[in-house]
Amino acid sequence: MSIKLEHINYIYGEGSASPIHATNDVSLEIKDGEFIGLMGHTGSGKSTLIQHLNGLIRPTSGNIYYNGKNTSDEDFSMKELRSKVGLVFQYPEHQLFEVTVFDDVCFGPKNLGLEKKEIEERAKHALQLVGLDESYYERSPFELSGGQKRRVAIAGVLAMDPEILILDEPTAGLDPKGRDEILDAIKLLHKEKNITIILVSHSMEDIAKYAQRIIVMDKGKVKFDGTPKEVFRHYKELEQIGLAAPQVTYIVHQLKEKGWNISTDITTVEEAKREILTIWKNRKNS
Amino acid sequence: MIRDITIGQYYAVDSPIHKLDPRTKLAGTMIYIISLFLTKGIIGYCIGAFFLLFIIRMSKVPLKYIVRGLKAIVILLLISVSFNIFLTPGEEIFQIWKLKATKEGLIIAVYMAVRLIFLIMGSSVMTLTTTPNDLTDGLEKSLGFLKKIKVPVHEIAMMMSIALRFIPILIEETDKIMKAQMARGADFETGGIIKKAKSMIPLLVPLFVSAFRRATDLAMAMEARCYRGGEGRTKMKPLKYKQRDYVAYTTLFVYFIIMIGVKYIK
Ligand SMILES: Nc1ncnc2c1ncn2[C@@H]1O[C@H](COP(=O)(O)OP(=O)(O)OP(=O)(O)O)[C@@H](O)[C@H]1O
Numbered sequence: 177m178s179i180k181l182e183h184i185n186y187i188y189g190e191g192s193a194s195p196i197h198a199t200n201d202v203s204l205e206i207k208d209g210e211f212i213g214l215m216g217h218t219g220s221g222k223s224t225l226i227q228h229l230n231g232l233i234r235p236t237s238g239n240i241y242y243n244g245k246n247t248s249d250e251d252f253s254m255k256e257l258r259s260k261v262g263l264v265f266q267y268p269e270h271q272l273f274e275v276t277v278f279d280d281v282c283f284g285p286k287n288l289g290l291e292k293k294e295i296e297e298r299a300k301h302a303l304q305l306v307g308l309d310e311s312y313y314e315r316s317p318f319e320l321s322g323g324q325k326r327r328v329a330i331a332g333v334l335a336m337d338p339e340i341l342i343l344d345e346p347t348a349g350l351d352p353k354g355r356d357e358i359l360d361a362i363k364l365l366h367k368e369k370n371i372t373i374i375l376v377s378h379s380m381e382d383i384a385k386y387a388q389r390i391i392v393m394d395k396g397k398v399k400f401d402g403t404p405k406e407v408f409r410h411y412k413e414l415e416q417i418g419l420a421a422p423q424v425t426y427i428v429h430q431l432k433e434k435g436w437n438i439s440t441d442i443t444t445v446e447e448a449k450r451e452i453l454t455i456w457k458n459r460k461n462s
Numbered sequence: 463m464i465r466d467i468t469i470g471q472y473y474a475v476d477s478p479i480h481k482l483d484p485r486t487k488l489a490g491t492m493i494y495i496i497s498l499f500l501t502k503g504i505i506g507y508c509i510g511a512f513f514l515l516f517i518i519r520m521s522k523v524p525l526k527y528i529v530r531g532l533k534a535i536v537i538l539l540l541i542s543v544s545f546n547i548f549l550t551p552g553e554e555i556f557q558i559w560k561l562k563a564t565k566e567g568l569i570i571a572v573y574m575a576v577r578l579i580f581l582i583m584g585s586s587v588m589t590l591t592t593t594p595n596d597l598t599d600g601l602e603k604s605l606g607f608l609k610k611i612k613v614p615v616h617e618i619a620m621m622m623s624i625a626l627r628f629i630p631i632l633i634e635e636t637d638k639i640m641k642a643q644m645a646r647g648a649d650f651e652t653g654g655i656i657k658k659a660k661s662m663i664p665l666l667v668p669l670f671v672s673a674f675r676r677a678t679d680l681a682m683a684m685e686a687r688c689y690r691g692g693e694g695r696t697k698m699k700p701l702k703y704k705q706r707d708y709v710a711y712t713t714l715f716v717y718f719i720i721m722i723g724v725k726y727i728k
């Protein structure tokens with residue numbers, strides 16, 4: 177289930193007065209089981225890029241290979257691609273339409289043509305994953321709170337049982353607890369089922385905590401692509417394109433300046449804690 | 463696909479036509495339409511076409527863009543053309559089943575088609591070169607005299623400008639929801655009429671919900687900024703005729719005289 181992008185360009189409103197070059201010569205390879213964090217300032221082309229990955233938009237130029245098969249081939253099955261690559265849009269709660277929460281989550285698997293029992297099992301499992309219990313099943317999706325709607329919408333995509341799951345800012349506007357719950361559920365999926373995850377987020381902390389690989393977009397181009405440690409080493413350049421490194425990275429940099437013998441590659445609070453504690457212990461002992 | 467509809471979509475470039483007062487453009491469009499219905503001869507239509515092309519060239523909107531807007535009326539055009547060809551009595555050209563195509567019908571049909579095409583193109587030039595806000599401002603001011611007979615001109619104009627403003631937003635929203643449902647395996651293309659109609663539900667329900675949400679949000683935002691109708695409301699940019707508007711009116715006048723002239727020459 178690898179996806180390979182080769183020189184992808186996408187232009188909105190081609191031939192209009194002001195065309196927008198949203199992705200510019202993007203080449204990437206996404207391998208099985210990766211957890212990728214995708215970041216970039218507002219309007220850098222993240223949402224555009226991920227829509228290519230399940231064939232919702234076709235590149236203006238360039239090719240996308242999916243397990244070696246070219247998606248622009250005549251006999252390529254988009255339907256199959258979309259059943260394998262789940263995409264949770266920005267503000268997915270706007271896509272809810274059914275009478276009850278449960279029916280809405282069933283919409284995706286129903287479209288796959290599964291049996292009723294299988295559909296219901298998947299829906300139940302998906303709702304459980306996002307932390308909604310049975311008391312929500314028969315409620316109308318329109319009378320839920322924003323965060324609850326978000327969970328229903330995410331469950332709607334999870335129920336399709338995708339092999340690659342792409343989430344476009346799934347936690348925007350959620351409270352810290354809700355955010356952690358959803359991200360932990362995603363992490364669990366990644367670990368247990370070895371699903372490939374692509375997480376678009378503006379939170380450096382979230383990305384540093386969860387992602388194994390970070391892709392940074394700037395003005396439609398891929399600016400950095402590497403492990404969190406590699407990418408956050410460029411924190412000065414990240415700042416120039418409107419991003420930043422996680423807060424702890426700044427702290428360890430300052431500690432280093434103060435003469436501490438601490439690694440500056442630290443990106444998460446847990447790591448920093450461990451590192452600082454070891455340094456303290458060593459100091460006491462000596 | 464849905465984005466091809468050009469009516470109500472402003473094409474943002476800087477041109478002499480864009481800079482004209484919206485009232486001038488409204489009057490110009492009216493005069494142009496009237497002139498189309500006054501003439502019948504080939505010469506008249508040639509002048510009409512020439513004038514239209516001249517304006518389009520000046521507006522810097524690509525011709526391709528305006529022609530694309532005609533797609534929306536292709537069916538209407540086909541229906542009215544065939545009605546005219548087959549239902550006008552006169553000299554027979556050919557016959558399909560029981561329907562006779564007549565020479566007179568053909569001529570009327572061609573005239574009609576030309577008129578309709580010019581009419582749509584002419585009005586698209588206006589909507590493409592005028593922002594919806596300017597357009598309704600112009601309408602409000604031009605029809606201001608109706609206030610005397612208790613027609614709520616301002617309210618109608620406001621409603622129109624909001625409606626026009628919402629067209630591209632709703633198109634974008636439709637696009638977004640469609641994509642979101644397609645990502646969940648929805649299929650909007652294949653199947654018979656009933657299946658297609660059914661497949662619209664996942665699109666229409668969220669669309670309506672979002673339209674109502676936007677409407678209430680907008681109403682609230684307007685009230686929060688003390689909007690209470692047209693009474694005593696002043697404009698930030700009051701409309702004022704400039705020299706180029708007088709030039710435009712003169713050109714229109716000359717054009718109109720020529721069109722009338724052409725009609726009586728023969
Ligand atoms: N439907 C559209 N029509 C025209 N232009 C668009 C459309 N969607 C996005 N764009 C433009 O393409 C560029 C990239 O947009 P995109 O939505 O991919 O950015 P993004 O990185 O997802 O931003 P954000 O972080 O705000 O979600 C922007 O300049 C945007 O204005």
Ligand SMILES: [Mg+2]
Pocket residue numbers: 222223224266344
């Ligand atoms: Mg986005």
